[in-house]
Amino acid sequence: MSTRPSNQNHPDEQHKPDERCGQDEPGERDEPFDLVGVGLGPFNLSLAALADGLPRLRTRFFEARPGFSWHPGLLLPGTRLQVPFLADPTSRWSFLSYLHAHDRLFRFYFHERFHLLRQEYDDYCRWVATGLAATRFGSRVDALRWRPDTGLFEVEVSAQADGHTLAARTTRTVLARNIVLGVGTEPSVPAAFTGLLGPEVFHSAEYRTRRAALAGAGHVTVVGSGQSGAEVFLDLLRAQPETGQTLHWITRTPAFAPMEYSKLGLEQFTPDYVRYFHGLDQPAKDALLPTQWQLYKGIDAETIAEIYDLLYERTVAGAAVDAALLPHVTIESGTRTAAGRIRLACRHVPQDRVFTVETDRVVLATGYAARRPTLLGPVADLLDLDDTGRYQVDAAYRLATVPRVSGRIYVQNAELHTHGVGTPDLGLGAWRAAVILDDLTDGTAYRVPPRSAFTTFGAPTDAPAPGPGPASGASRPTTGPAAGSTDPGAGPAAGPAVRPRRGDVPAPTGGGGQWTDGNGP
Template sequence: MNAVTSDALPLHSEHDVVAVGCGPFNLGLAALASSVEGLDLVVLESRPELRWHPGLMFDEALLQLSFLADLVTLVDPTHPLSFLAYLREMDRLYPFYIRERFHPTRREYEDYLRWAASKLPSVRFSHQVEAIDWDAERQRFTVKVLRGDGRRLSMTARDVVIGIGTEPSVPGALSALPSDKLIHTGHYLHRQPDVDAARHVTVVGSGQSGAEVALHLLQRNLAGGAAMSWLTRTVSFAPLDYTKLTLEMTTPAYVRYFHALPQSTKDRLVAEQWRHYKGVSSETLEQIHDLLYRRELERGLADVELRSGVAVEHASVNGSGDVVLRCRHLDTKETFEHTTSLVVAATGYKQRSPGFLRPMDGLLRWDAQGRYQVRLDYSVELAPEVRGRIFVTHADLHSHGVAAPDLGVSAYRNATILNAVAGREVFTLPRRTAFSRFGLPEATARPRPHPPEPRRVDLPVVPDDVAPPRATRVSEAS
């Protein structure tokens, strides 16, 4: 996939920027950086190739974003690595135009990402970052890398960008289940033999990924397949809020407003705005309802059960080899048992813990909950003796709001990072991005006192009921 072969790369190299992880966010960083003259940026990815949510790559799944939310267009519409340039090179520009559905399929979007990666020699697969440290004498970061052929490389960089994405999260209530009885939605399509063998499959949790698995199980049920249940603790199988003015919360204007708020207010807002990233697309809900209605005309099908407002509190395996879930009905507070053959956990994702940053213990600044302290330009707070900067992508939900996992803000964030790295405006950022005006009118706004510096704490596990960034306005998985 790369234009540069492993044998051609030196065992020691110096760069302006080293980016860790190659999902859509850091790939977009490499794409924009390719047009910045004189900037030496490399992206290192431990996997041998780019794969994007392969465990949920249903053939019919659509990206719930316009093609404009590609790697570059919302900052540089004329960039040669835009989605339209991809369509032109694939000779699909007119078919895409005639199709009149400007939301690409998820499979097509992955193909676009792989196409862009193939044109960027700065992207290097099978390069696992083992350690990053600050060299005070040289005033540069040192990056230790294990290459796929077993050779170890040493790199230095002025600045570092971390975009390692998230990983599946399983709540404590389900964690005791053996692996053959539990599947996370992120691995669903890889575990089809287990699904085929189960006589009853239960999806726990909602969100877009849970809904897509429920839809797939319903389709199988209509064809004579297994019984299925769908349990969620939310009060309803709620749709994503895609109303236009609500979507303005994914604009840079709202990001700037949100970043200036006290952290306690930010945390409250992220929790309150759950329908922006934990709901289900209306189209998927309509498809599910259509299948449920079609079942009314059939006879002899295995049972189907949907229950909202239900929390799973414990899971075990009985003597017959079935899974027994102890559940609580949240409205009545009553408990009941639910028996099934296999559980699919639609329980979200948590931030990956960057073990390669351990050499910098004491140099990174964390907030009271063990999260990065992220500045408006996406750099994190470091000890004053560190002159270089570490930037983060997709680790800023708590600091920049619900736009953080949204592909539509990716190009803006990457352009902001590259402007900071270059020390000048190499990309003109949009000034007017929302009709809504957030915060106080200028005449009444008062400066906010600077909060005390939080103490360093250990990185926490994300709470069990925190879902992944909304799966339809799809987040990076690196």
């Protein structure tokens, strides 16, 4: 498994980064590009890897940061993804290819863990990002304009000469037929804390870089009960014997609940469910999403178990546990005391009782929110938004635009309200990238299996339509697509594995966890 024929190049030699990666030489820009990507997090990186196998497709992907970096503030030792890594094991850019290129296949299968270490996933993505000729780091997209006279987008790119420093920044305009936005999300800060942000109050996205500053605090409060909150609390709990800190963990959810991880439950992260959800009326989607928080905002059961076991261990010989876990509590306000502490005004929701917590530091594990990138300003009046000002996104991940715009704007991880809980899940990233590329190439790029779930999410296709009286006639399960599902034209249907129709054997970056892209901070 780790050996290779003597006449075969080592994968490190096969996949050396393009020496031009990071800048375009005059006369080699290949414009107009068929697709320009804004942002290079895991989702647009997946798309770039898939597009790499389509030699007739001219692409560029721009990222403001000097290199790939995936949530560096939460790359804690031992933390893992919550979804498997598999996408296409035959791909030159698959995780298995990464292991092979680094002579680690034997070690990986002896390791016997299907969920990757986050630090390993980050390193894998860096390997892909530096190997793709179409990626451009240190290149920030500042504006996007539509030119009706040419039928092209103008992409204003501000590039750093060396990809790392702000010196000698140059601006140029790149022409593109189509755009894909992978600008990601930004840390969500509750209103109670917006005026308190600083060394004492910060988002968990910064936890790793600010962890040392917590050492002198006598009392630390973690707010939020998702996976990030649990990992931060666990990290503080492990260090508690040395730090002597008092810990509070506060969440508004009714419980410190596990993430849904049953086999049939996970089928809500399949292409079948995405198509079913997209076919629902928008009021039904808006009502359904809040009920599904445990699908993507819960905690890994292994993390919960380790927290509980540590707390249990601390009670040996009658010792007190210097930690408070407070679910179903909202924080209504936060103020700074004269002594420099943070006072939190809290309310226990079911009991409707108020109380205060005084703490020295607050870590906000309060999730991420979608953001509307400022670069869309020049085309804002060309977007056809819904009644609440949200993007309207079709089944092929295209933004609805006014009729005079013939170019397509695709989005990745901006469609939770239209495509459901799988939107931020990296396990679906490969499939979504294939859908986009198939739409872009009129269905000639990739073939995906027509069915990916055992569950039929909608009504069986032979169920009678609703009428004034009780429905009559028997219904039976169907093996076809769920009723109400919407396929992206001639694009792919569903399936976890993407198979090429032509060209090389491409595949996306594999595997995930609920994390997102970015056009750089």
